[in-house]
Amino acid sequence: MNIQWYPGHMTKARREMEADVRIVDMVIELLDARAPMASGNPEIRRLGQGKERVIVLNKSDLADAATTAAWIRCFQAEGAHCIAMDARGSGNRKLLMRTIEAAAAAKRERDKKRGILNRPVRAMVAGIPNVGKSTLINMLSGRSSAKTGNKPGVTRGNQWIRFQQSIELLDTPGILWPKFEDPAIGEKIAFLGSVNEMIVDKTELAVTLLAFLETNGKLEGAKERYQLKGTETAAEMLTEIARLRGCLMAGGEPDTEKAAGIVINEFRSGALGRISLESPEGEAHGTQNTEG
Numbered sequence: 001m002n003i004q005w006y007p008g009h010m011t012k013a014r015r016e017m018e019a020d021v022r023i024v025d026m027v028i029e030l031l032d033a034r035a036p037m038a039s040g041n042p043e044i045r046r047l048g049q050g051k052e053r054v055i056v057l058n059k060s061d062l063a064d065a066a067t068t069a070a071w072i073r074c075f076q077a078e079g080a081h082c083i084a085m086d087a088r089g090s091g092n093r094k095l096l097m098r099t100i101e102a103a104a105a106a107k108r109e110r111d112k113k114r115g116i117l118n119r120p121v122r123a124m125v126a127g128i129p130n131v132g133k134s135t136l137i138n139m140l141s142g143r144s145s146a147k148t149g150n151k152p153g154v155t156r157g158n159q160w161i162r163f164q165q166s167i168e169l170l171d172t173p174g175i176l177w178p179k180f181e182d183p184a185i186g187e188k189i190a191f192l193g194s195v196n197e198m199i200v201d202k203t204e205l206a207v208t209l210l211a212f213l214e215t216n217g218k219l220e221g222a223k224e225r226y227q228l229k230g231t232e233t234a235a236e237m238l239t240e241i242a243r244l245r246g247c248l249m250a251g252g253e254p255d256t257e258k259a260a261g262i263v264i265n266e267f268r269s270g271a272l273g274r275i276s277l278e279s280p281e282g283e284a285h286g287t288q289n290t291e292g
């Protein structure tokens, strides 16, 4: 599938982030633990050059644990501070705070030498849409006012949130980049729910997802859940799923679009298992390119 989505407000948001990044000490980049490469916006990476880099592999509750651990080692080897999280619970809050403090240590030391005391560390929180930025900020700051919701592309404007007197977070809107060079990147980002649903053909997306899972040996959960034989094509699987779930149109024909919605939602919620779409061994790590 060729999926491209780069609405104008993202260009504006990126420009604002370019201006704001000058005054931050670190960039906390949220990646989706299920696809840390595809969900890594090369523009955010470029923006954060010269800053401390904290990578949060969020939604790790939905990813394969061993694969996530391998990704953490990979990013740490690149010099980033990297942790895995489920931003919906507060269980990882301490770990995240410790990680931010570790990334801030050099800056705090510099400040101390210059006689500057108690200057807060500033961190920009960035990531593609729907990766969990608002959820993470809410969890970290204990606020419930940073809006969350499954609406990729809804800009909130850059907003500072200060907490514990020592940390200031800059909330930024989810941004993508002008062109997905590799169609597989656009597909994975669409599987994750980070592009506007309106631009994607749901049925085609679900068929592409089922085909991807099958090709990559990750169809077990779906097979079990939807009682698939495993011998069908991806399009046949979707028809089977429509029948099984009673998604029928007037006249009794299987409603594959409705079934597609079920498959996509169940993948996103983890009902098809904890599935990593990428592993470090399978990716040309750190080489993702950008244009413009």
Ligand code: G4P
Residues within 6 Å of the ligand: 058, 059, 060, 061, 062, 085, 086, 087, 088, 127, 128, 129, 130, 131, 132, 133, 134, 135, 136, 147, 148, 149, 150, 151, 152, 174
């Ligand atoms: P964004 O600001 O980056 O756009 O993302 P946001 O926090 O709005 O989160 C997008 C969706 O992802 C939300 O679900 C949120 O609950 C969910 N989410 C965030 N972090 C995690 C995580 O670590 N694990 C899992 N499993 N889900 C996570 P939603 O259905 O759109 O909204 P809600 O009904 O949960 O509020």
